[in-house]
Amino acid sequence: MSAPLLEVENLSIALSQGGKSYKAVEDVSFAIASGETLGLVGESGCGKSITALAVMGLLRQPLSLGGGRITLDGGDIHNLPPAKLRQLRGKRIAMIFQEPMTALNPLSTVGRQIAEMFVLHAGAGWSEATDRTVDALRQVHVPSPERRVKDFPHQLSGGMRQRVMIAIALACSPDLLIADEPTTALDVTVQAEIVDLMQELCAAKGTAILMISHDLGLVANMCRRVAVMYAGRIVEQQAADEIFERPQHPYTRGLIASLPRLGARIVHGRQRLQEISGVVPAITAFPAGCRFRPRCQRATDICQSNDPPPTPLPEDGLVRCHHHG
């Protein structure tokens, strides 16, 4: 792997609550090379989104950086003065959020909200920025962009709004795009369009993607590498095809088994979808030892007493389980 664009090393994120500090995310490490797409998968509440916010330098109380390093092109972004960090945001690292309904300012035209990017990062005046906004909307395949720039978010459909979000995020051709569940709130048919659009534009601009999703199927299709998060940790990281063929962690196996498969009923007869019993533990009550133990069918005594260390797998992979394989 070439020198990584983004490197996250032993990241931990602290959550302070009721005078106590908990680790919402612990010992998370991953790297993304230029133009690469990395998938980050896990159930709700496992720490994916706050990991993304940490990369953006946007953690706010009660969350704060607890330790570790986040480097972009070798430079630690959390040591940057705030003004420098701001210049990075939007220009070199951009982000798309899950809810296109609320992620746009309801009182501003979408044109203005895109144009802001050119004013902030390209030193453009408002009129020049507006011209470039029309181009930006055209790039994300919004029909009749000259008229749409004057529209307010509530006049657009969810898919159109997410296209606007993509236009905002990619306006300054960033090096890295963080997409936090960008299709979760959309109709299935629109989901595919949005994913295709993101991939097409990022490929054209050479933008790397950190794709965050709970949908392992989607991520496996999009990404070369996949990291699976559980309860604030990365429990498995492998190449996408490997993870489907040889999942190592019981949690990953559970995720794959719970994916519905087209045509399965014809081949195997009617079967229930597999589910992973239990729920993700709360940040304030992570179990001792392996955090997946209470839901794991392979759990033994060692899982309770010892936290499984990360075990390297071939080709840069790793798994965190006493009984992997």
Added chain:
Amino acid sequence: MLAVLLRRLLNIIPTVGAVILVIFLLFSVIPGSFTSTGAEDGRMLDPQVMERMRKEMGLDDPILERFGRYVGHTLVGDLGKSFRTREPVTKLIGDRLWPSLKLAIAAMCFAILVGVPLGFIAALRPGSIVDSVSMVGAVSGLSLPQFWLGLMLMYLFGLLLGWLPSFGYGDGGPRYLILPALALGFNPMALLARTTRAAVLDVLNADFVRTARSKGMAETRVVTWHVMRNALVLVITTIGLQFGSLMGAAVVVEKLFSWPGLGSLLVDSVFQRDIPAVQGCILVIVLFFLVINTLVDLAYAVIDPRIRYA
């Protein structure tokens, strides 16, 4: 925009109708009349005089007839003659309207100019000294009775320091306006500070503010470009409601400062059972409330495109 205005104006009509009905019925039902107040004072009027007065004022006519007459006259802007002074009520109110408006506007200006920035600063620095001090001030401002505050202001600035006249309208200049406006505006100011703070904090946690930050915007820009207008929607509601009710709230303050406004006219007229004047005052206060509310609705439409296009 014009459509919004027309719709709001049309909405006013049934409200005014209902108000007229309630005002009329209320005063037909309550016991006592202008003629009987003399009796309460021990000044016995000649029964024949009383009879003649009742006839002249039409007080003995059937209720429907009186209501019809009242509505008819009100619609053409005739609010009747004051029982007390025999002057047209419109003239009485006309004399008092400007002082009242002046007081209400001054009080509201004070409330907005102090309350809104205070709430803003408090919200941007939660937990700071400005925040704690202004919020303690706001709570005490909300719990202070106006008449007490008015008395304290009179005592401090009028008597002790002697900077300002402690009561009266004088030449109607700003020196006479300051103390009553402060007394009247303190409550809405405190409420506005609290509402603004809550509104700004609310907006600061909105998803689109996170988007703005992710764009690499400096916090001051986030606030001026994205937070302010959104918070304003909530603040304007409070401004409208407070401003609307200010005319009614002014009753106490006007009486206290001997301010020749609608409020003191209303109080005097109530004591004298001068029903036409009371009815007129209430009608004007209600109309004022409705006009302010319409303006607020228009302001919404200007600020919020979702309402404009709805």
